[in-house]
Amino acid sequence: MPLVSGAITEHGAxxxxxxxxxxxxxxxxxxxxxxxxxxxxxxxxxxxxxxATLFTPEIFGRLGAPPFRTISxxxxxxxxxxxxQCDQYDVSVTLASGDLTEYFPSVHAIAAEDxxxxxxxxxxxxxxxxxxxxxxxxxxxxxxxIGF
Amino acid sequence: MxxxxxxxxxxxxxxxxxxxxxxxQGKFVLIHRDQVDSVWDSLDAALEAGYDRFGxxxxxxxxxxxxxxxxxxxxxxxxxx
Numbered sequence: 001m002p003l004v005s006g007a008i009t010e011h012g013a014x015x016x017x018x019x020x021x022x023x024x025x026x027x028x029x030x031x032x033x034x035x036x037x038x039x040x041x042x043x044x045x046x047x048x049x050x051x052a053t054l055f056t057p058e059i060f061g062r063l064g065a066p067p068f069r070t071i072s073x074x075x076x077x078x079x080x081x082x083x084x085q086c087d088q089y090d091v092s093v094t095l096a097s098g099d100l101t102e103y104f105p106s107v108h109a110i111a112a113e114d115x116x117x118x119x120x121x122x123x124x125x126x127x128x129x130x131x132x133x134x135x136x137x138x139x140x141x142x143x144x145x146i147g148f
Numbered sequence: 149m150x151x152x153x154x155x156x157x158x159x160x161x162x163x164x165x166x167x168x169x170x171x172x173q174g175k176f177v178l179i180h181r182d183q184v185d186s187v188w189d190s191l192d193a194a195l196e197a198g199y200d201r202f203g204x205x206x207x208x209x210x211x212x213x214x215x216x217x218x219x220x221x222x223x224x225x226x227x228x229x
Contacts, residue, residue, distance in 0.1 A: 049222035083218035
């Protein structure tokens with residue numbers, strides 16, 4: 001099992017990811033002779049508290065990917081009994097570190113505006129992706145490992 | 149925030165009582181504009197059907213349930229004012 005290792009920073013466990021159109025959408029674009037948008041590279045925080053992976057709406061806009069679903073979500077700022085409806089998108093995600101990459105052809109990611117443009121972090125990797133990996137948090141060594 | 153699928157959401161809300169009455173609780177409906185296209189046992193099956201039938205056009209997949217239990221995120225999805 002290939003392992004990616006990194007240091008625990010002030011942002012926690014951070015990994016570079018590429019977000020692209022889903023494999024299904026890519027095949028359709030090719031079939032219709034349309035250009036496939038280039039993947040977008042961002043730094044993502046690994047978050048075991050998030051049930052889904054999050055990206056900013058701008059990323060989905062750059063990919064030209066429409067939402068396919070809405071889901072009801074509670075967040076730290078929603079009031080009890082008043083969840084918000086979020087758009088969910090079908091995208092591809094590639095986790096990358098050095099020469100190691102792991103490609104996930106279909107990830108159902110949520111659009112989240114709560115990232116500042118000056119932040120290093122522009123995404124969260126949630127349990128939907130982590131369910132396909134092994135994640136080790138080595139607190140004493142201030143390092144993490146993620147295995148594909 | 150879910151403005152893009154507003155038309156499909158309206159269709160879902162209108163058709164939900166009938167879908168539930170027909171015994172589709174827990175299944176996934178595929179909606180295109182003002183029409184319910186089909187019902188599927190899984191989210192992935194409905195999503196693939198959406199790509200097959202509607203290609204690059206927008207469509208919506210939604211779980212058929214009388215009460216949607218919200219999921220929890222540790223980060224806000226909208227900026228605080």
